[in-house]
Amino acid sequence: MNNIKKLRTEFGINQTELGNKIGLSARAIGFYESSDRDIPTSKLQKIADYFNVSTDYVLGRSSTSQKDDEVIQIPLLGKIAAGYPTTMFADVIDYIDIPADMARGNKELFALKTKGKSMEPNFIEGDILIFEKTEDCENGQFCAVAVNGDDATFKKVTKTDAGIMLQPLNPAFETKFYTNEQIASLPVTIIGVLKESRRKY
Missing domain, CATH: 2.10.109.10 (Umud Fragment, subunit A)
Known part of the structure; x- marks a missing residue:
């Protein structure tokens, strides 16, 4: 399972608030949180950019949220x-x-x-x-x-x-x-x- 809900909870925002900030509907956010299907690359990048984490971390493929070594x-x-x-x-x-x-x-x-x-x-x-x-x-x-x-x-x-x-x-x-x-x-x-x-x- 991906880390979208975990990140959203840590930031203290609901699905509607996250959707408004990155141009997606609350329904789409909810779908991505609960689905194991691939998230379109453009939408995945928006989520990663908002939370300042790597796309791999969003997808649950990495245990570290860091984007790079800096x-x-x-x-x-x-x-x-x-x-x-x-x-x-x-x-x-x-x-x-x-x-x-x-x-x-x-x-x-x-x-x-x-x-x-x-x-x-x-x-x-x-x-x-x-x-x-x-x-x-x-x-x-x-x-x-x-x-x-x-x-x-x-x-x-x-x-x-x-x-x-x-x-x-x-x-x-x-x-x-x-x-x-x-x-x-x-x-x-x-x-x-x-x-x-x-x-x-």
Whole structure:
């Protein structure tokens, strides 16, 4: 089976959102995810380009997503809580390698290590999360979010007219809702959008 659904889940987007970004219908995305048939080359390349991975990785023929041998290093910062907000230290504790193509377009990337259980089963303690630095996101994306200045948490973000919801994936944890007034006063700020997660086995 190919890795399209896995990649889409890691990026926190649904079939419709992926289809809109690469010019395919949600129905086509769903078909490619569940079918073992060959994906047309032009469509396969669009999917690979969007996720910044090799076509072999999309097809499940390679265990590494890297397109080529060129790599760069990005900083691994302090831990981020996948549970209750916790202070995110800006100190660089390490550097990790990523494919150079991942940073194409002058993207500013950074990595954090998650702890806690609120984002299980998709993300577990110790996972390395790679983010693109941004102060905005689309509904349903997984983000690093600063709460009350120094606090940071990792959640699925849903925006409403009244405010913003930070949603865990583990039903044992509650969704946090912040009104527009709280967003401005605390403040609540998007730090980055998840681009990739890595797990050591």
